[in-house]
Amino acid sequence: MLKxxxxxxxxxxGQGTILASKVLAAAARAAGYDVKMxxxxxxxxxxxxxxxxxxxxxxxxSPLISEGEAxxxxxxxxxxxxxxxxxxxxxxxxxxxxxxxxPVPVLAxxxxxxxxxxxxxxxxVTSVLVLDALQKAIECGNAKAANVVLLGALAKQLPIEExxxxxxxxxxxxxxxxxxxxxxxNEGARC
Amino acid sequence: xxxxxxxxxxIARGAYEFGVTLAAGYPGTPSTEILENLARYEEVxxxxxxxxxxxxxxxxxxxxxxARALVTMKxxxxxxxxxxxxxxxxxxxxxxxxxxxxxxxxxxSSQNEQDNRYYARFAKxxxxxxxxxxxxxxMVGLGLEISERFDIPVMLRITTRVAHSQSMxxxxxxxxxxxxxxxxxxxxxxxxxxxxxxxxxxxxxRMARLAEYSETTPVNFIVRGDDNxxxxxxxxxxxxxxxxxxxASVLKLGMTNPLPLQLIKQFASRVKSLYVVEELEPYLxxxxxxxxxxxxxxxxxxxxxxxxxxxxxRKFVEAGVLPAPPQAQDxxxxxxxxxxxxxxxCPGCPHRGVFYTLRxxxxxxxxxxxxxxxxxxxxLEGIDSCVCMGASIGMAHGIxxxxxxxxxxxxxxxxxxxxxxxxxxxxxxxxxxxxDTTVIILxxxxxxxTGHQDHPGTGRTLKGAGAPEVDLTMLCKALGVQRVEVVxxxxxxxxxEVIKAETAAPGPSxxxxxxxxxxxxxxxxxxxxxxxxxxKGCKMCLKLSCPAISVTDNKSSxxxxxxxxxxxxxxxxxxxxxxxGSADA
Numbered sequence: 001m002l003k004x005x006x007x008x009x010x011x012x013x014g015q016g017t018i019l020a021s022k023v024l025a026a027a028a029r030a031a032g033y034d035v036k037m038x039x040x041x042x043x044x045x046x047x048x049x050x051x052x053x054x055x056x057x058x059x060x061x062s063p064l065i066s067e068g069e070a071x072x073x074x075x076x077x078x079x080x081x082x083x084x085x086x087x088x089x090x091x092x093x094x095x096x097x098x099x100x101x102x103p104v105p106v107l108a109x110x111x112x113x114x115x116x117x118x119x120x121x122x123x124x125v126t127s128v129l130v131l132d133a134l135q136k137a138i139e140c141g142n143a144k145a146a147n148v149v150l151l152g153a154l155a156k157q158l159p160i161e162e163x164x165x166x167x168x169x170x171x172x173x174x175x176x177x178x179x180x181x182x183x184x185x186n187e188g189a190r191c
Numbered sequence: 192x193x194x195x196x197x198x199x200x201x202i203a204r205g206a207y208e209f210g211v212t213l214a215a216g217y218p219g220t221p222s223t224e225i226l227e228n229l230a231r232y233e234e235v236x237x238x239x240x241x242x243x244x245x246x247x248x249x250x251x252x253x254x255x256x257x258a259r260a261l262v263t264m265k266x267x268x269x270x271x272x273x274x275x276x277x278x279x280x281x282x283x284x285x286x287x288x289x290x291x292x293x294x295x296x297x298x299x300s301s302q303n304e305q306d307n308r309y310y311a312r313f314a315k316x317x318x319x320x321x322x323x324x325x326x327x328x329x330m331v332g333l334g335l336e337i338s339e340r341f342d343i344p345v346m347l348r349i350t351t352r353v354a355h356s357q358s359m360x361x362x363x364x365x366x367x368x369x370x371x372x373x374x375x376x377x378x379x380x381x382x383x384x385x386x387x388x389x390x391x392x393x394x395x396x397r398m399a400r401l402a403e404y405s406e407t408t409p410v411n412f413i414v415r416g417d418d419n420x421x422x423x424x425x426x427x428x429x430x431x432x433x434x435x436x437x438x439a440s441v442l443k444l445g446m447t448n449p450l451p452l453q454l455i456k457q458f459a460s461r462v463k464s465l466y467v468v469e470e471l472e473p474y475l476x477x478x479x480x481x482x483x484x485x486x487x488x489x490x491x492x493x494x495x496x497x498x499x500x501x502x503x504x505r506k507f508v509e510a511g512v513l514p515a516p517p518q519a520q521d522x523x524x525x526x527x528x529x530x531x532x533x534x535x536x537c538p539g540c541p542h543r544g545v546f547y548t549l550r551x552x553x554x555x556x557x558x559x560x561x562x563x564x565x566x567x568x569x570x571l572e573g574i575d576s577c578v579c580m581g582a583s584i585g586m587a588h589g590i591x592x593x594x595x596x597x598x599x600x601x602x603x604x605x606x607x608x609x610x611x612x613x614x615x616x617x618x619x620x621x622x623x624x625x626x627d628t629t630v631i632i633l634x635x636x637x638x639x640x641t642g643h644q645d646h647p648g649t650g651r652t653l654k655g656a657g658a659p660e661v662d663l664t665m666l667c668k669a670l671g672v673q674r675v676e677v678v679x680x681x682x683x684x685x686x687x688e689v690i691k692a693e694t695a696a697p698g699p700s701x702x703x704x705x706x707x708x709x710x711x712x713x714x715x716x717x718x719x720x721x722x723x724x725x726x727k728g729c730k731m732c733l734k735l736s737c738p739a740i741s742v743t744d745n746k747s748s749x750x751x752x753x754x755x756x757x758x759x760x761x762x763x764x765x766x767x768x769x770x771x772g773s774a775d776a
Contacts, residue, residue, distance in 0.1 A: 012532065013534070025195055025357070026195075029195060029359075034359065035195060035357075035358070035359070036323075036356060036357065036358045037195070037356065037357040037358075038352060038355060038356040038357070039355055040299050040300075040351070040355060046534035046535055046536070046537060046562065046565065047532075047534055047535045047537065047738050048532055048533060048534035048535075049531075049532040060358075061430040061431075061433040061434040061500075062430045062431050062433075062434045062499070062500045063323075063352060063356035063357075063358065063427075063430065064352065064356075064431075064499045064500065066499045066500050066501025066502070066504075067501055068501075068519060069501070079529055079530070079532070080529075080532075082526065082527070082529045083529035083532075085522070085523055085526065086523050088522070090519055090520060090522070102741060103530060103531065103532035103533070104532075104533065104535045104570075104736055104738060105530050105531060105532075105533070105569075106530055107733065107738070107740065107741045107742075108569070108570050108733050108736065109730070109733065109742065110569065110570075111530035111531070112530065113530065114527040114528075114529070114530075115527075117527075120526055120527070121526075124522040124523070124526070125522060
């Protein structure tokens with residue numbers, strides 16, 4: 001019996017949440033899971049808040065994750081971690097990329113970007129993993145691979161073998177970017 | 192072989208496997224990816240039509256002549272296509288005809304959340320509602336079969352969470368793409384009153400036969416469980432019900448017009464308490480109540496917005512069907528509110544300069560449907576209204592004629608794709624009826640909002656072939672507009688001058704603000720830099736609502752990773768602090 005797992009990936013349009021969710025779905029399928037995945041297109045793409053929901057289990061019905069149900073939240077940006085925290089299950093894990101992307105209301109001075117988001121989340125959640133995915137991706141040779149750094153960190157939290165992850169990654173990213181993405185995945189998995 | 196497919200990709204796969212020869216549609220979230228996926232199969236002819244009415248008429252023609260046809264659109268597109276739809280129910284088909292209506296509960300990317308299930312009842316066509324990608328694919332095949340067997344168009348009604356969720360789909364081999372013989376039959380296809388009356392009677396008979404079929408179709412089925420609680424549901428709500436009440440008896444309706452009334456009665460008689468779980472309107476509930484059956488529906492579940500298993504669970508707890516969950520510790524108490532992150536116009540977006548200027552000139556602006564609707568949000572706030580595709584021009588003309596105080600102060604803005612969709616007749620009307628309206632066509636050479644689809648102005652078809660490019664200037668002149676100006680929306684001084692001149696001029700004017708979408712032609716110029724000595728912190732640049740510009744410690748800065756060097760901020764800056772990276776700054 002495969003243990004059901006609900007993963008919420010949250011970030012800002014353009015951060016590569018979709019590719020990360022594709023690799024996760026491919027790995028989960030290879031591990032024998034039924035998979036459902038949900039995302040929103042259209043309006044959300046224009047620099048807005050984006051969320052992809054991935055559900056794994058023996059048999060998955062709903063493609064959605066409700067508040068208090070996510071086993072893992074993979075947050076590509078601090079403010080989005082804060083926004084989606086209510087979706088974390090009691091005892092769940094949140095992985096946070098410490099990058100900050102200011103939304104237009106903050107840039108325009110109409111709203112404030114909250115201080116010390118990570119500290120406040122750590123006060124409330126036991127299992128918090130924070131990493132500088134952008135810096136690690138730059139060190140690996142491509143800032144765009146930050147999503148795969150995060151994926152590496154996620155991989156350690158899920159009951160899927162490393163070999164399967166690596167095959168899913170190779171099958172999903174374009175061959176010319178595979179090497180840098182493999183490095184990025186390793187960096188993330190070390191966190 | 193199984194593949195993880197979105198509902199939209201599954202529908203495209205279904206059209207490929209089940210012998211569709213022709214598909215047509217107009218882009219609209221959440222329906223767009225159906226034709227984008229289907230166009231990849233060489234065997235199927237696909238096209239973007241200028242609007243949904245034309246798309247459906249193309250499908251009706253193909254079906255009348257004997258081919259299987261698929262037509263796709265978002266829910267509000269069916270409003271545009273309603274005219275041919277209602278009479279196509281009378282004529283019926285020859286080859287099968289399936290119309291996909293992609294509804295958007297929760298309005299993720301729409302101006303309303305109308306429940307298009309009522310269209311199936313209103314127009315008297317059959318309707319199927321899938322709950323996941325496998326059903327979405329299978330129901331294309333079933334829909335085509337029903338269409339041919341009962342001589343009726345079939346509506347395949349999906350919602351955002353079916354269209355954009357991915358689940359496993361068993362792939363099949365493509366069947367033959369057959370064309371049935373066509374014979375001229377005016378009594379069936381020529382809807383003059385005398386023949387229309389005959390087909391009206393025939394339609395009633397066809398619906399009666401469909402109602403019988405609905406009783407036995409395998410897509411209407413019972414999941415037998417505990418009979419204390421029975422639930423009738425359809426579409427994505429079925430998944431939420433199965434998740435929340437795994438042991439309950441469920442009547443799952445895959446065919447929701449006409450409904451299987453006997454099956455519903457039989458199901459209702461076996462369960463102690465009966466619930467209907469459906470998003471949006473009480474479509475099923477009303478018809479079940481008409482059978483005299485006692486049922487709980489919209490008194491418990493909301494008529495607005497999207498459902499989730501969380502919502503369905505809360506409601507069944509409220510109704511006493513489920514026990515209250517143990518009080519979980521609230522780990523979010525005292526957390527700061529996350530400021531919103533609304534979608535915004537991209538860096539370098541050619542629309543930005545137009546809305547900045549319109550706001551500056553304090554004009555009343557009727558808007559339309561597209562990316563540029565985002566120009567209405569703060570801090571740009573360059574639009575007063577948005578109703579539907581094409582509405583901007585008619586509305587501006589109405590204001591011009593009715594309210595003297597706004598005459599010469601009102602402008603309509605409309606995108607190139609939207610203008611070709613339904614702006615042309617509005618402009619023709621403005622000319623015919625002597626309007627002083629000014630229309631700005633935001634010509635970014637694509638259908639941007641839905642992800643860059645081609646249209647009659649781009650010079651390319653959905654299948655990637657070259658096509659004649661409509662000349663917007665000539666088109667407007669042919670409609671009778673004497674004053675047509677083309678401007679670059681990134682040249683703020685000239686743009687302002689032209690808008691001032693055209694709003695002041697008598698008679699209708701068209702300004703074509705032409706510059707390709709910033710995402711379409713990625714030719715970033717060097718990023719703008721800020722001279723911190725010269726920056727006085729006046730924040731004029733922030734009024735552009737550009738994601739690349741921020742002000743900290745009273746000094747502007749430009750994010751070089753986001754900036755594409757459009758140089759609007761250089762033109763707006765009063766102190767000369769913003770330095771353009773390119774020669775034409």
